[in-house]
Amino acid sequence: MHLASVDPQLADLSNKLIYSAMAVYTLAMLAHVFEWTFGSKGAVAVRSAEQSSLAETVAAAEGAKGARKVTVKVATANGGTATLTRTALADAGATVVTSGRGADEAPDGPGAAGTSEKGDLAGRIAVSLTVLGVVLHIGGVVSRGLSVMRWPWGNMYEFSCAFALTMVLAYVALLAARKNVRWLGLPVILAALVTLGVAVTNLYTDSEQLVPALHSYWLGIHVSTAIICGGALYAGFVATALFVGKDSYERRVAAGRTGRMLGVPATVWQRLPAAASLDKLSYRINAFVFPLWTFTIIAGAIWAESAWGKYWEWDPKETWSFITWVAYAAYLHARATAGWRGRKAAYLALLAFACWLFNYYGVNIFVTGKHSYAGL
Amino acid sequence: MSDTRTGHPTPADETAERDAERLTSAPVDPGDPGGPDGAPSGIGVLGWARWTWRQLTSMRVALILLFMLSLAAIPGSLIPQNSQNAFKVDTWKAAHPGIAPWYDRLQLFDVYSSVWFSAIYILLFVSLAGCIVPRTWQFVGVLRAAPPAAPRNLTRMPVYAAWHTDADAKAVNAAGYRLLKQRRFRAQSAGGAVAAEKGYLREVGNLLFHLSLFALLAGFGWASLASGQGGKLLVEGQGYSNTTTQLDDFTGSAFYTTDDLDAFGFNLDSFSARYQTTGDQMGSARDFTAHIRYWQGTDSTKLTPGTIEVNHPLEIGGSKVFLIGHGYAPVVTIRNAKNEIVYRGPTPFLPQDSNNTSTGVIKVSDYGTGPDGTKTMLGFNGYFLPTAPANFEQTGPVSLFPDAADPMLVLTAYQGDLGTDNGGPQNVYQLNTKRMTQLKQDGDIARARLKPGQAWELPDGYGTLTFEGYQQWASFNISHRPGNAVALTGAVCAILGLVGSLFVQRRRIWIRATAGPDGRTLVEVAGLGRSESARTAEELAELAVELQDSAPALDEDEDPSDGPPDDPGDEPAHPAAPADPDSKE
Numbered sequence: 022m023h024l025a026s027v028d029p030q031l032a033d034l035s036n037k038l039i040y041s042a043m044a045v046y047t048l049a050m051l052a053h054v055f056e057w058t059f060g061s062k063g064a065v066a067v068r069s070a071e072q073s074s075l076a077e078t079v080a081a082a083e084g085a086k087g088a089r090k091v092t093v094k095v096a097t098a099n100g101g102t103a104t105l106t107r108t109a110l111a112d113a114g115a116t117v118v119t120s121g122r123g124a125d126e127a128p129d130g131p132g133a134a135g136t137s138e139k140g141d142l143a144g145r146i147a148v149s150l151t152v153l154g155v156v157l158h159i160g161g162v163v164s165r166g167l168s169v170m171r172w173p174w175g176n177m178y179e180f181s182c183a184f185a186l187t188m189v190l191a192y193v194a195l196l197a198a199r200k201n202v203r204w205l206g207l208p209v210i211l212a213a214l215v216t217l218g219v220a221v222t223n224l225y226t227d228s229e230q231l232v233p234a235l236h237s238y239w240l241g242i243h244v245s246t247a248i249i250c251g252g253a254l255y256a257g258f259v260a261t262a263l264f265v266g267k268d269s270y271e272r273r274v275a276a277g278r279t280g281r282m283l284g285v286p287a288t289v290w291q292r293l294p295a296a297a298s299l300d301k302l303s304y305r306i307n308a309f310v311f312p313l314w315t316f317t318i319i320a321g322a323i324w325a326e327s328a329w330g331k332y333w334e335w336d337p338k339e340t341w342s343f344i345t346w347v348a349y350a351a352y353l354h355a356r357a358t359a360g361w362r363g364r365k366a367a368y369l370a371l372l373a374f375a376c377w378l379f380n381y382y383g384v385n386i387f388v389t390g391k392h393s394y395a396g397l
Numbered sequence: 398m399s400d401t402r403t404g405h406p407t408p409a410d411e412t413a414e415r416d417a418e419r420l421t422s423a424p425v426d427p428g429d430p431g432g433p434d435g436a437p438s439g440i441g442v443l444g445w446a447r448w449t450w451r452q453l454t455s456m457r458v459a460l461i462l463l464f465m466l467s468l469a470a471i472p473g474s475l476i477p478q479n480s481q482n483a484f485k486v487d488t489w490k491a492a493h494p495g496i497a498p499w500y501d502r503l504q505l506f507d508v509y510s511s512v513w514f515s516a517i518y519i520l521l522f523v524s525l526a527g528c529i530v531p532r533t534w535q536f537v538g539v540l541r542a543a544p545p546a547a548p549r550n551l552t553r554m555p556v557y558a559a560w561h562t563d564a565d566a567k568a569v570n571a572a573g574y575r576l577l578k579q580r581r582f583r584a585q586s587a588g589g590a591v592a593a594e595k596g597y598l599r600e601v602g603n604l605l606f607h608l609s610l611f612a613l614l615a616g617f618g619w620a621s622l623a624s625g626q627g628g629k630l631l632v633e634g635q636g637y638s639n640t641t642t643q644l645d646d647f648t649g650s651a652f653y654t655t656d657d658l659d660a661f662g663f664n665l666d667s668f669s670a671r672y673q674t675t676g677d678q679m680g681s682a683r684d685f686t687a688h689i690r691y692w693q694g695t696d697s698t699k700l701t702p703g704t705i706e707v708n709h710p711l712e713i714g715g716s717k718v719f720l721i722g723h724g725y726a727p728v729v730t731i732r733n734a735k736n737e738i739v740y741r742g743p744t745p746f747l748p749q750d751s752n753n754t755s756t757g758v759i760k761v762s763d764y765g766t767g768p769d770g771t772k773t774m775l776g777f778n779g780y781f782l783p784t785a786p787a788n789f790e791q792t793g794p795v796s797l798f799p800d801a802a803d804p805m806l807v808l809t810a811y812q813g814d815l816g817t818d819n820g821g822p823q824n825v826y827q828l829n830t831k832r833m834t835q836l837k838q839d840g841d842i843a844r845a846r847l848k849p850g851q852a853w854e855l856p857d858g859y860g861t862l863t864f865e866g867y868q869q870w871a872s873f874n875i876s877h878r879p880g881n882a883v884a885l886t887g888a889v890c891a892i893l894g895l896v897g898s899l900f901v902q903r904r905r906i907w908i909r910a911t912a913g914p915d916g917r918t919l920v921e922v923a924g925l926g927r928s929e930s931a932r933t934a935e936e937l938a939e940l941a942v943e944l945q946d947s948a949p950a951l952d953e954d955e956d957p958s959d960g961p962p963d964d965p966g967d968e969p970a971h972p973a974a975p976a977d978p979d980s981k982e
Contacts, residue, residue, distance in 0.1 A: 059798050065404045089950070091941035095934045105931075153949040233685045233707040247486060259428035312895040319888040326775035328708045330626065330719045330876040332884065333617075347467040351460055353899075358456045374465070388474060 032228035038161035039182060045218050046156035047191075052147035053207040059140030061288045125269050130292040133204050137179045138179035144203050148196065148380055151210060155193055158186045168228045174244045175231045177385055181220035184196040184381075187252025191306075195256070202302075208259045212217065213362050239324035246317040252308050257306035258374040261367050264299035268364060269298050300363070304356060307370060311349050318342050337388040341380035348373030453520070453965075454527030461682050462521040469517055473508030476500065480507065499734055517799040521615060522698040529607045536600050544583055546645040547590035547907035554907070554923035556934045558941050561917045569920055572947035573908035576940055590909035602897020609890035616884025625653035628875040631665040632726045632743045638662030638697065639716070639875060648732045653877060659714040663691035664700070668723055672799050680752055680799055687720050687871045705824040705873070715877055722872040724755055727781050731761055734768045734858055743868045746781040752865050754796040756779040758828040759808075764819045768858040774815045774827045775859065779808035780866070785846075805849045806864045809838040810855060849894065871910045902926055904933050906940065910948065 082260040097103050131380040138228075156297030162183055166173030174180045192209040195202045270282050270290040277289055293299070321342070328331035333339060355361035452458055477485040486506050490497040490731055502509035544852040551557060562569065566589070574591045577584040582593035596815035629637050637643055639662055641655035649655060665852035670685040685707055690700040693714050711718040726743035733739045746757030755829045761775040785805035794807045813833030817823060838856040845853040847864035854861055904926035911919050922941050926933030 088792060088947040089942050090928075091560070091938050091945065091950075093556055093558040093934050093938045093941070095931075105934040105938055107935075107942050111940045112880050115421050161954070179859075228685050229673055229676060229678045229681065232682050236706070237708040241916065247423070308899045309479055312892055312899060315892055315895055319892065322888070324708075328719075329709060329721075330710070330874050331878065332881065335470075335473055335478065336481070338475040340470050344467040347463050347470075351463040354456060354460055354463070356461065360457075360461065384474070395964075 026170075026230055027230070028168045031164045034163035035161050035228065038092060038157050038164060039217065039221065042154045042157035042161055043214060043221075045150055045157060046214050046217075047395040049147045049150035049154055049206065050210045050214065051151060052143050053210065054134065056140045056147060056203075057207065057289065057292075059143055060135030060292055073380060078321050103195045109207075114195050127274075127295040127297065129201075129294040129298050130204075130290075132201060133207070133292055135288070135292050144387060146207070147206055147210075148203065151189065151206065152193065154187070154210075155189050158182075158189065158205060160187055163226055169230055171231060172241045172244065175235055176224075176226055177238070178220050178224040180244070181216050181224055181246065183219070183248045183267075184251045185216040187248050188216070188253075188255045190257045191252045201294070205256065205259060208263075209256065210363060212255055212259075234328060235322060237328065239320060239327075243320040243324050245315060246313055246320065250314045250317055251377065252357050253306055253310045254374055254377055257303050257310065258302035258371065260299050260306060261374075263293055264296055264303055265364065265367050265371070266290065267299055268296040268367075269292050300367070303367070303370060307349060307352060311353060314342075314346060314349065318346060318388035337384045338380065341384050345376040345380055348376050399716050428760040432597045434544070450702070453524050456528075459521065459524050459528070462517060462524060466517050466521060469508070469514050472505055473514075476505050477506065478506060480509065482673045489945055494812075503785040525607055525610065529604060533604055536604060540597065540598075543585040543587070544594040544905060546585075546592050551907060551909060551923040556924035556926070556935065556937050557921070558923075559921045560941075560948075561913075561918060562910075562920055562945075562950060562951040564910075564918055566912045566918045567950040568911035569918060569944070570908060573922075573940075573944055574677070575912070576943055577906060577908070580940070583691050585669065589911065590907055592907050594903070594905045596901050596903035598897045599901040600905040601783075601835070602894040602899075602901060604894070606891050606894030606898055609887040609894060612887030612890065613884055614879045616882075616887055618877050619880030619883060621959055622650055623652040623880065624876070624878040625649040625657070626874055627658075628872060628874055630722075630745055630870055630872040631869040632745060633665055633667050636664040636697075637873075638660065646873070655760070657877075659716045659877065660695055660746065661691060661713045661716070662697055663689045663703075663711070663718070665871055670723060670800065670869070675972040682799070685720060685723060685871075687873075689722075698965070704773060705871075715764050716746075717876050719874040719876065720871060721874045722748075722754065724753065724870055724872075725781050725783060725801065725804075726802075726868045726870045727757075728868060729806070730863045730865055731759075731860065732774065732863075733765050733860045735765070736860070739764050739860075743870075743951045750796070751830075752796040753783050753799040754794065757781065757784075757826060759815065760815050760828070762815050766860045767812060774817070774833075775855075776813075776815055776833055777808045777862070778811075778828045779806065781806055796851075801867060804849060804867055806845075808845050808847070808853070808862070809842055810862075812836060812859060875894070887971075902932060904936070906937060908944070918948070920944065 090106065092104050095103045095105055130199045132144070134144045160171050162179075165179060165182070174183050188209055192202065192205050195205070242298075265281065266285075267290060270287070273279070273282060281292060283289060318339075321339070322332040325334065325336075325339070343347050349371065352366055352373055355366040403765075470792060477489045479486050490501075493500075496977075500506060503702050504513070508514055512850050548554065570586060570589065572898070574586050575586055577593040578589060580595070582595045584591055584593035585680060621777055627647040629643065629645055631637055633851060639658050639660065641647060641658065644655075648656055649657075659772070665687055667688045668683065669684070669686050669688070673679050673683055675680040676713060687705040688702075691711060692699050692701070698820055703711060705718055705720045707720055710720070724745060724747060726745040728743045731740040732736060740759065740763070744757060744759050746755035748755045757778070759777040761777075764773055767773040780794040781804045782794055782796040783801040784796050784803050786792060786795065786797055789795065811828065811830055811833040813830075815823075816829050816832065823829070836856050836859065843856045845862070847862075849864055849866045852861050854864040904923065906924045909921045911921075913919050921943070923939055924933045924937040
């Protein structure tokens with residue numbers, strides 16, 4: 022039933038594509054570094070360009086006859102008032118929504134490029150290169166799978182390649198959804214490169230058929246969702262870590278202190294989104310992943326039941342999945358509890374991600390359990 | 398149109414007002430600054446009990462318990478556990494004689510059934526029940542009642558908009574009611590205002606998720622009370638019927654003993670294994686299949702052919718048969734000094750490494766009389782190497798490949814008393830050489846390296862041992878585990894509940910149109926949602942723009958949303974609203 026054939030040409034192509042993707046990612050990373058560097062020159066504009074162009078559109082719309090306009094006042098967390106204005110043109114059917122920030126709310130930074138045109142160009146180049154890298158990366162993962170006609174995540178090398186891919190894909194998906202997340206580019210590309218680097222140097226194994234324990238369609242379900250969770254949780258981790266940094270920075274500014282923080286120039290902190298926006302983003306990502314992670318664990322339990330006879334045996338991998346799950350559950354509860362939201366909840370999220378990382382690398386390398394397979 | 402905001406607020410009004418502003422049905426948390434005082438209010442046992450219960454069911458304590466639960470699960474992943482590998486526990490204990498008794502006392506070899514681990518999760522579930530049960534009742538109440546009536550002062554709501562119109566107040570309210578109904582809100586028109594609420598699935602999901610955790614726990618509990626499993630090793634050609642006498646070992650539970658074993662059996666006809674023969678994963682297993690014929694019930698002649706593979710157990714009569722291991726059983730024939738056959742057959746050897754270097758013993762308890770005329774027994778121990786190296790002087794007896802490409806049997810022999818006659822249980826894989834002597838040849842230990850078909854002339858005239866060949870064996874786990882369906886249902890409901898509770902937004906919208914003294918109508922719309930979501934404001938703006946079809950806004954300089962004009966010197970405004978209605982003038 023499981024043919025032992027391996028297509029060596031496809032396997033070789035896969036390796037070449039992975040190396041090519043790494044090369045392109047390296048260029049993308051450099052472009053991001055340029056973006057951040059150019060962006061530090063020149064003042065940081067508090068209002069982003071999009072907001073001012075929107076304001077012009079609204080002004081034009083308001084002048085039109087028969088326009089309907091409502092301004093909604095929104096109470097902000099610190100007791101201030103923000104506004105949201107929706108303007109609809111009677112005949113054209115066009116609608117414009119603008120939001121005004123409350124006086125007490127810290128504004129979002131303009132992004133890595135700041136107001137520098139050179140920086141913006143570097144950022145755009147970085148995104149183009151990232152997309153090219155993703156295409157090569159997908160090619161590498163797919164050809165690896167095709168070379169043995171199975172899911173390409175049968176060992177730690179393959180899992181790492183796929184994990185790095187989902188990290189970058191999560192970021193590209195946010196970009197595609199027109200979210201202003203180019204500031205995520207540098208940390209995401211960096212992590213993808215490190216993951217791929219470890220994969221090709223320390224975890225590499227040839228493209229081969231699977232050990233019998235993995236002869237199951239659950240490989241396509243359980244491991245795929247685990248990989249997606251990993252990539253998305255990484256994006257959530259970056260947002261959370263930057264939230265903690267930006268929150269500290271905003272407090273320093275509120276206390277009247279400016280200048281470097283943690284050795285990072287103030288202009289870097291200024292260009293990041295507001296702490297509240299980062300907090301919201303990290304919550305959204307983690308809340309999206311949590312049900313998927315739950316599903317991953319349950320799918321794993323169903324698989325364990327058919328492979329080993331018991332759906333839960335406190336195997337080290339199961340145990341750490343459970344610990345990770347409980348840690349993220351604690352984060353979600355903390356965020357909904359007075360006195361815990363903000364920093365304290367963020368620390369929980371960071372801890373939860375550390376558990377996830379340990380579950381992936383630590384358990385496979387330091388602990389022997391039933392999840393030890395060919396080539397780690 | 399009458400104004401509902403007349404007279405002084407009564408306490409009942411204030412309660413209703415608070416309810417309107419609280420979006421969840423969660424009990425008020427003692428840790429919550431808005432909640433009742435956290436300190437024990439009553440004196441005496443009852444007061445303390447009430448205080449303890451309130452603490453236990455508070456979110457803060459639940460968070461601490463969750464944190465402790467994940468912390469407590471860690472040692473079990475780092476220290477060998479009895480439930481997984483008792484052999485490993487013994488090895489660990491032998492290697493750490495100083496600390497092992499302390500670990501034993503702290504139940505660190507049985508973390509997941511330990512008193513302290515159980516205490517944490519039981520407390521967590523009690524805390525959960527204390528939170529979920531009242532919350533469920535409260536939610537049932539919410540579903541039966543109408544959406545909370547509009548608070549008197551809508552400007553206090555976190556999302557608010559207002560405008561003046563010439564349209565009739567009643568007509569505006571009616572239009573608002575219609576719009577909300579179109580948007581599938583649960584809406585109610587009362588007291589000159591429309592109150593509406595949507596997104597009940599959030600709370601349903603929340604409750605469903607937490608309730609299904611109890612279902613999971615029940616599934617776990619049922620499984621541990623009513624399941625059993627046994628192990629059986631079969632050499633190719635052997636048969637098995639599911640009875641206690643035939644099992645190698647059995648672990649039962651309160652409601653599943655050896656009397657409850659399901660009636661079935663199977664014969665292992667053959668076992669096939671396939672391994673990687675090239676590349677950097679050479680020797681990795683690729684396929685294991687046990688070819689069997691099985692029967693159900695007591696009639697062992699009605700055989701059905703089948704296979705058992707890893708991931709593909711045989712499901713039969715309430716039990717599942719899993720393939721969990723395999724190995725080789727060298728077939729030997731042993732003749733005594735009188736050339737009588739005293740032992741013949743396959744003897745399972747246990748694999749020790751990934752290349753199936755196997756160790757085992759052969760016990761010949763019916764040997765008869767030895768060359769010296771006294772009754773004795775023979776024992777052999779040694780290795781079976783499926784692929785033997787050409788020369789293993791340096792490496793020792795180690796197999797090079799897991800498949801039987803070039804098998805070899807390496808043995809040493811003992812004679813004396815095996816200890817099998819005292820009737821005590823014996824490990825078939827270990828030779829007790831206490832009352833035996835090793836056979837020697839020319840002053841050295843007698844050793845044999847045999848290829849299939851070769852015979853070994855035992856020293857001192859003890860006879861011969863012929864290595865006929867080998868057969869494969871497979872080991873099976875026969876397991877009966879009820880409660881899986883309950884646990885699975887719980888798990889599926891938990892995911893559905895999570896999706897509802899994380900992705901559905903619960904929000905309220907109120908619309909109030911009131912006729913002012915100047916003949917104009919003031920339209921106020923307000924919303925209440927979770928602070929996380931910008932969607933509440935967007936939705937309210939969308940609704941308001943649609944409502945302007947029926948209530949076109951008048952051109953005016955003054956922004957009516959700063960507060961109703963007929964509302965001077967009202968109670969101190971909520972911080973969400975500007976402190977003074979006239980501040981912007």
